[in-house]
Amino acid sequence: MHIFDELKARGLIFQTTDEEALIKALTEGQISYYTGYDPTADSLHVGHLVAILMNRRLQLAGHKPYALVGGATGLIGDPSFKDSERNLQTKETVDGWVEKIQNQLSRFLDFETGDNKAEMVNNYDWFNSISFIDFLRDVGKYFTVNYMMSKDSVKKRIETGISYTEFAYQIMQGYDFYELNDKHNVVLQVGGSDQWGNMTAGTELLRRKADKTGHVITVPLITDATGKKFGKSEGNAVWLDANRTSPYEMYQFWMNVMDADAVRFLKIFTFLSLEEIEAIRIAFEAAPHERLAQKTLAREVVTLVHGEAAYQEALQITEALFSGHIKTLSANALKQGLKGVPNYAITDKDSLHLVDILVQAGFISSKRQAREDVTNGAIYVNGERVQDLDYTLSADDKLDGQLTVIRRGKKKYFVLTY
16 A cells, blocks of 8 residues: 555545645655654653654655754744743753653654664754844745735734734744755655644745745644544643653553544554554454453553553553552552542651541541441452451551552542651
């Protein structure tokens, strides 16, 4: 299957500037292409993963990727589909974010081998040497205000207000394409569908300034079956940095996708062949309660982002919490698995009598209810049921000397820390 046909079959093509010409270019030999990532945080998230994996697929098909991290555009701020002006960050902050994002990208693309090995670029390297006057004369003159105002990213902000800084962002992104074409013969830009206006500013500049043709592919912004978008602006970001979203949390995210999305996401977020995914679809639809599609999705993506060892640990945490075998897990693994659950730091003034501490910690509202729960077998300490009303926590209940896990009923967890 031709790479373009496969990308379409996976649901990865949203828009192209000239599909026929692009297919011809991809067929005739190796092309160079790029995607830009602005450092608006210290990590990318799963919303970025669509374009990143698109880049990897094109590289595996023999084409050469350039990963552009926007050290300059990150200082300005992209207005695309934002309701208000971004807060400008210091150069030191942006530089730190650039380095972290570059490190993340290096995990997905091959920067070491072959004549199509990936190359990392930073647009601060060329914008830093251009004077304001030169930029207006050599670049700005190719863009009319009418053309710039026609972009959806600008039109949506005209009524509420947009600064000249963000208004000019599209010219900067357009110049990135021109610069990469001039220095590295890059002819294709890949990005999210919300970037269409900025990306076509690049093809327009190439046409007007250099009389050349550039191509654009946008990938769809991924939403679930309810229309909810992946992305940090939505408040539901799943970060690629393990310190921000642990491998266990990422595993749970993919395990919890709706049945209606699972097979579609396998096509977008994994490198399983379309034939393998079709076989999974058939088995999944025959027995959806076994969650084969979600399990496969979680395994593939967590392994891709964090490695096999992290996937195995996420799986172990999941199985231990489900079975109640708490003591098989380290304190660090438990902190991953129980992140966000109510916790209480034990002090020297606290009683370690189980009934007392359940109330002192606020886990249960009254001693009467605590005694009733213990007597009825609803309370578990580190996965083991305790029905002794006189039970007192001891050093043996401290996992790795750091915490004790209390469970009430089947699923309600609490953590005591020392």
